[in-house]
Amino acid sequence: MHSNQNKFYQIVPETQTTDIISGLVKAITPLLSKTQERPTDDFEELFTVDETLKFLKCSKQALWNWRKNGILPSYRLGNRVYYKKSDIFAKLIKQE
Template identity: 85%
Template sequence: MESKPLYVYPFNVEGLTDSFSNRLDIKFKEFANKFSPKKDEEELLTVEETIAFLKCSKQALWNWRKNGILPSYRLGNRVYYRKSDIFAKLIKQE
């Protein structure tokens, strides 16, 4: 059996960690931008999307809407919730 030579390449640990942390920072910023509410674009969620987002029951969402806890918007027969209102309410916790 023929043996193959072993090549050892020198590397800089500090350079690797800097490169890794820079890539991690970029990925984190991309992730944060993806889920942060946009000021120029308000995203409206349907009732089903809001239930999935908040992980609550349909009855709880209806009670929050009727009691004025979570503002809703109607377009025709459909009810929508603004994502920025949901975030504001979760942060404020009145």
Template identity: 60%
Template sequence: MKSTQLHVYQTTPEELTDNILIGVDSKLQEFFDKYSPPQKDDEELLTVEETIKILKCSKQALWNWRKNDILPSYRLGNRVYYKKSDIYLKLIKQE
């Protein structure tokens, strides 16, 4: 992380507040750019194995989350799928 020196004795409280807010705003923007969920156009369905790789969890944990309505799943025939956007939203919100 790159830091910048700021001479407080030459800065008014308003300028100091503005500088802090600019720094926080830029860090938040970087975070949201990096971890934003995919757009609605990109509703990619993932298999159980692909979902396990993304979440780095066990098959049993994923099954428990599905049964407890923590992570929504979709069935097509006898196969279970998860939306990539649902996974990212759940990771960001941590509901």
């Protein structure tokens, strides 16, 4: 007679953890790739006056003159002045 052998498998918590993590990675990877494909124009970076001065390596007076004469557009939020990074690059490209 054949005896039925029952096989019991022991599930080790480390194995479960590895399976769960690999499943999460498979599920999250497509979502992350979609967010990385998003154009960066959605998030416009703003520079403060000090950051703009360091970036352009110019004097505060020159930056103020460019803002006053409309050469480099600025944006006010309360009593603070900001410059868009894209505006700075656009102006630099026009100058060439």
